[in-house]
Amino acid sequence: MPLWQTILVITSCSFAMLTTTASNSAVSIALPTMEDDLEIPQAALDWVVAANPLSNGCLLLLFGRLADLYGRKKVFLLGSFWLVAFTLGCSFAQDALTLDILRGFQGLGSAATIPASLGILAHTFPPGKARAIAFATFAAGAPLGGGTGIVFGGLLTQLTPQSWRSPFYLVSGLTVLSMITAMISFNPDHPSTEEDQRVDWIGAFLVTTGLVLIVFVLGQGEVAPKQWSTPYIIALLIVGVIFVLLFLIWQYHLERVQNTTDSNPYPIFYVVSLSLFALHHLPTPPPIMKMTLWTRARGRVAVVFCIACLNWCCFQGWNYWAILYYQNYVGYSPLRTTVRMVPMFVTGLLCNGFVALFVDHIPMTILVAAGTALTGCSALLFAVIDPNAVYWAFGFPSAIIAVIGADFVFACGTMYVAKKCSPHEQSVGGAVFQTMTQLGTALGVTVSTVVFDRVLESRAADNGIDVSDIGSSGPRWLTLPAYKAAMWSCFAFGMCACLLTVIFLRVGIIGHRVRPSRSPTLTEEVEGQKTVTNSARQSAEKGQIER
Structure with a gap:
């Protein structure tokens, strides 16, 4: 090219x-x-x-x-x-x-x-x-x-x-x-190498419906009339989880059917499945997502997916609450807030350049562990922030290191998943990785919001103030413990991602290290010439003897 x-x-x-x-x-x-x-x-x-x-x-x-x-x-x-x-x-x-x-x-x-x-x-x-x-x-x-x-x-x-x-x-x-x-x-696109090119529309419906309901509940649980105890929130969450479980069972069934000629290779599974869904009457196209994708490399691919989810819980939660802290607590305008977030974007570009240069020299485990730990520490800086301190004490170092984990995990994770996927499933592998980051975003913001609201309600009750008055006619300083508590939850997500990396992600260098070719020394050249000469002499003597 x-x-x-x-x-x-x-x-x-x-x-x-x-x-x-x-x-x-x-x-x-x-x-x-x-x-x-x-x-x-x-x-x-x-x-x-x-x-x-x-x-x-x-x-x-x-x-x-x-x-x-x-x-x-x-x-x-x-x-x-x-x-x-x-x-x-x-x-x-x-x-x-x-x-x-x-x-x-x-x-x-x-x-x-x-x-x-x-x-x-x-x-x-x-x-x-x-x-x-x-x-x-x-x-x-x-x-x-x-x-x-x-x-x-x-x-x-x-x-x-x-x-x-x-x-x-x-x-x-x-x-x-x-x-x-x-x-x-x-x-130009090349034709797919798969023999069966049908689309698993049943699986697509199940996973799309399930994820829509779960993500909707995660986004609306705190703003519903009765918050998480609202009846429709509970009902939609249960239905969403059921749809996702049905999707996983359906993908397992399709993969087993595609990989075996035996009509009943797993009796126990089929007894349960047929009693619930009558699977033998449904079409059996290739699965939209092979369940064995998660078990490849002895389960390390699944570990990478989970790390991506947890790291995005930390990073996007930090991003969400840092912007709200600057605008709603400190009182900065959008432009002044933007200026304080700019170091994060500069670091992001530098981190990806670092990955491109050193991914074939540094093991993936070290890159991901360091990145998730630093992203967690960025939330820790806001969890212990002093509002009276200058920006350079807490805000600047937090913005510098916050994006390192996201960049290291995304670049290394997508490369690793692509390496473990077949040529005809590269886009699906990337889609699963991206889906886990999206779920991490929703989960991180939701959990940290729950923590924020509960701490704020507790502080307001202790001081005899209505929560709705805080930030307007009430004292805004009551929100500081809530912001810190939300950042503590983000820090916990980051540390879980780091521990998961250190304990379970035993992966070496994922880049392609090219060994430089070495020119032969003078001694090797002489020895090689001697070997060739001796071989030619022996062949000539053998020919004379045969004649």
């Missing part, structure tokens, strides 16, 4: 990640302006942010399977076109409901482009330095997109006449650029 094509392939895939994160971060920074312009109630603001990640995270597996089956380039281009259309549509929304629906449809485009991008990179670049650079650059799209969305989103929202609509124009333009470079640089 020519150098210009290599650069464009990596750029196109990285821009897919960049536009996804930029869209979400730009919306987050523009929320107060949207609230005033569209007259969105405070309780409904969550859906403006959550609609996109909800549809994105729950459809990654389906689009990953479609990309592996029908062509990654096709899925990438269709997803990019879809993303452009609905991102522009968001800029024309005139009410909150329309904006929520368009944001949900916008997430479908990202759900198509991200797994296709991971599959394209894994298929295009064999193990080696080029693959390390490609995956590290793709991972760098996340911090770069977050920085682009916050910085340019804040500037465009505050300085342009279109206000909060301008960031959507920016994201649309970046997506069009990614789509054009993909058309030019991506190689």
